[in-house]
Amino acid sequence: MSLDPTGYDALSFDCYGTLIDWEAGIAAVIGPWARRHRPEMSDEGVLVAYSENEAAVLRETPGILYPDALREAFRRTGEALGLPVTDIEADTLGDSVPDWPAFDDSAEALAILKDHYALVILSNVHRAGFAASNERLGVEFDEILTAQDIGSYKPNPANFEALERRAAERGWSGRLLHVAQSLFHDHVPAQQFGLPGVWINRRHDRPGWGATPDPQASVDIAAEYPSLMDFARDVERALGREN
Template sequence: MSEFKATQYKVLIFDVYATLIDWETGLWENLKPLLERIHSPLANSKNEALSAFFSVESDLQARYPTMLYRDLLARAHAELARRLKGEPTHPETLDTINAASGSTTGTSAPTNPSLDVEEQEHIAFGQAIPSWPVFPDTIPALHTLSTHYKLTVLSNVDKTSFSSTRHILETSLPSHQFKFDAIYTAEEIGSYKPNVANFEYALRRIKEEFGVEREEVLVVAASLAHDHVPANELGLGSVFVDRGAVSLNKDVSARYDAKFGSLGEFADEVRRQAGS
């Protein structure tokens, strides 16, 4: 840890969902109603349920790289239900769900007489992102880090969904307010992480907006596969925030410059090195 020089960087690139937001708990709590309703054995195992969901999600992200994340979540929820029930996929039904999901906002399913209860359940799942919990150390840590770095976000979540999360992070603790300096999403880039194009886009924008070179950019993330592997490929410095995720990082190896058990621990190390 003593060899890690946090103060040599000027800009942090954050993953949000899994690093700042408890993505797994948010997904699990919103998956349980489906799993219990169809009497799936996965209702008794968070690890197995999330692994099954992420398998579906990864397939869809590769197939539909430009689909908005809230729509992709709705589609993944529907596809997971079909796989668990042993039913065939009906693309036309999934297209109907995406069309309805993309035209709504909020965290509850829309009232639409053309959709059945299950279809509305799929849409509600995609709209639930703002309800996902914040890790308790996140906001104080971001407040501290904002005094030392430019804070940027590189997220797979669409702009509308992230806007609610951003408001929660930036304003919910008045004594620890901060502002993100830039937001880059899969929606504007046209692909999902771990595509290196997402990181190349962020680095280009950071250079244009802040005049900071890649050697002074540090990736801070909880997912080895989504963030550290592409960071390695591009030669970027990175910090692994190991939140103990049950389904991330299985069978994935990647290098990183430092590892912390929380974002708060990383912020404490930055404060120590900066002498503040």
């Protein structure tokens, strides 16, 4: 571990991709849709096609609610692939956030980390969507900042400005560590604010970026782990409190 865990009072988390398996949730809808038209398409292939369209929707319409962003991104993906997307299919994806599964280690790892830090959510989602996901995570977060609250989506700097303001209000300035999977949405913009980051590289055993766009930038990460539990256990070891 290349960072000193005693140097932080709070951890801010991305949720979807880090704590909740958004790729599995999205692929459960758009994968079968794609194969109805093109049986040879893999989940990975359709996620890659989807990724740039969602990023564009969130960039172009920062005030849109996330379910509507999912619907529009699905329609644009269909247009890009030359495949039809019905309103029912778009609604299925738009309404799917509460069904997205948590990663197997998320709840247990968060419980461990909660013993050592305040926990903050900085998420590209709406309040109701996160509330449903939080039931799967089983931990009480000290602060929750959603795209609906802020009025824009990561990697917009406004989201990290909101995080910085909240950290200052809580006395965490300079003692906040950002924990996330996405280099594009999280670590690249966080670095611009001097916010150190832990990369939970959920795709460590797969090539490519999947549903997350290529960051197209170098990033200086304080530490990298293949899972959240690996990070949580390392924190316990470093703090001398491992059970």
